[in-house]
Amino acid sequence: MPELEMFDLGDVVLQSGAILPNARLAYRTYGTLSASRDNVVVLPTFFGGDHLDNEIMMAPGRAIDPERYFIVVPNMFGNGRSSSPSNTPPPLDRAAFPCVTLYDNVVCQHRLITERFEVTRIRLVAGFSMGAQQAFHWGALFPDMVRAIAPICGSAKTSPHNLVFLEGIKAALTADAAFAGGWYDSPPLKGLDAFGRVYAGWVYSQDFYRDAEYRALGLGSIDDVLRMSETRYRSRDANDLLAMLWTWQHADISANDTYRGDLRRALGGISARAIVMPGTTDLYFRVRDNELEVPYMRDAELRPIPSTWGHAAGRGTNPVDNAFIDTALRQLLEQ
Numbered sequence: 001m002p003e004l005e006m007f008d009l010g011d012v013v014l015q016s017g018a019i020l021p022n023a024r025l026a027y028r029t030y031g032t033l034s035a036s037r038d039n040v041v042v043l044p045t046f047f048g049g050d051h052l053d054n055e056i057m058m059a060p061g062r063a064i065d066p067e068r069y070f071i072v073v074p075n076m077f078g079n080g081r082s083s084s085p086s087n088t089p090p091p092l093d094r095a096a097f098p099c100v101t102l103y104d105n106v107v108c109q110h111r112l113i114t115e116r117f118e119v120t121r122i123r124l125v126a127g128f129s130m131g132a133q134q135a136f137h138w139g140a141l142f143p144d145m146v147r148a149i150a151p152i153c154g155s156a157k158t159s160p161h162n163l164v165f166l167e168g169i170k171a172a173l174t175a176d177a178a179f180a181g182g183w184y185d186s187p188p189l190k191g192l193d194a195f196g197r198v199y200a201g202w203v204y205s206q207d208f209y210r211d212a213e214y215r216a217l218g219l220g221s222i223d224d225v226l227r228m229s230e231t232r233y234r235s236r237d238a239n240d241l242l243a244m245l246w247t248w249q250h251a252d253i254s255a256n257d258t259y260r261g262d263l264r265r266a267l268g269g270i271s272a273r274a275i276v277m278p279g280t281t282d283l284y285f286r287v288r289d290n291e292l293e294v295p296y297m298r299d300a301e302l303r304p305i306p307s308t309w310g311h312a313a314g315r316g317t318n319p320v321d322n323a324f325i326d327t328a329l330r331q332l333l334e335q
Contacts, residue, residue: 040072
């Protein structure tokens with residue numbers, strides 16, 4: 001199985017007009033590309049995650065089966081694998097890293113798929129959270145190429161409340177004096193710990209904590225959940241987190257020259273078969289967001305995940321939720 005690979009993009013002109021020099025898109029593939037090049041599944045990464053975190057979504061016998069499909073996992077800009085604040089040389093390193101949109105990400109992913117693999121048709125684009133937002137972008141930007149999309153716990157446009165939630169965790173991180181405006185030489189650990197603790201209150205639902213569902217993760221207490229979240233975000237670079245957070249806040253499939261801010265028209269531009277799966281107890285990508293989006297899509301079904309796991313219902317860690325999601329993914333892949 002191939003290890004992590006790099007696709008050199010050259011100097012990329014971003015939506016902002018800034019240039020990201022010598023941009024690199026990190027990706028990993030699983031399975032074998034068919035002779036007819038018609039078995040491609042694209043799984044974009046999510047906030048704070050990389051290709052390794054997406055492996056939980058695939059396995060022999062699962063809906064996304066590497067023995068049947070050629071799975072491409074492109075790492076999002078800012079995640080520390082693709083071009084990011086933590087790995088870009090001066091003068092665009094750390095706090096000087098330019099703002100990157102999901103449009104920028106998906107256009108570069110399209111180059112990877114078409115130039116590296118010479119693929120003209122994608123069977124499915126699926127993703128969790130920000131991966132779901134990228135699936136929406138794929139459907140809107142390249143409708144003639146994408147056969148089906150499965151946005152899981154994500155929206156076509158980040159809602160105002162979601163944006164405010166992100167401002168809260170950003171404030172927790174940047175309040176650490178060691179953050180130094182993004183020009184730190186050693187990790188701002190107090191800020192990262194605060195970020196992780198605040199996030200833990202949002203990623204799972206009230207019912208998850210009330211019913212002690214964390215025991216299914218091998219955790220014995222709420223303190224264990226908080227420590228797990230601290231550990232996860234301590235292992236990330238603070239500027240990388242903020243770069244992805246900005247991308248998340250500005251996610252909008254209509255914010256481009258094709259749709260010029262007309263979200264309804266952008267949703268209507270998605271011709272791919274879609275099953276949109278929000279979590280019923282998600283605290284920031286709410287079912288209501290997708291209820292407002294799906295009616296404008298041409299061939300879409302809203303299918304909420306009946307789960308107490310909040311946003312994490314789509315993360316791949318709860319077998320019951322996985323079975324629900326796999327049923328939908330099989331329907332899309334086998335249509």
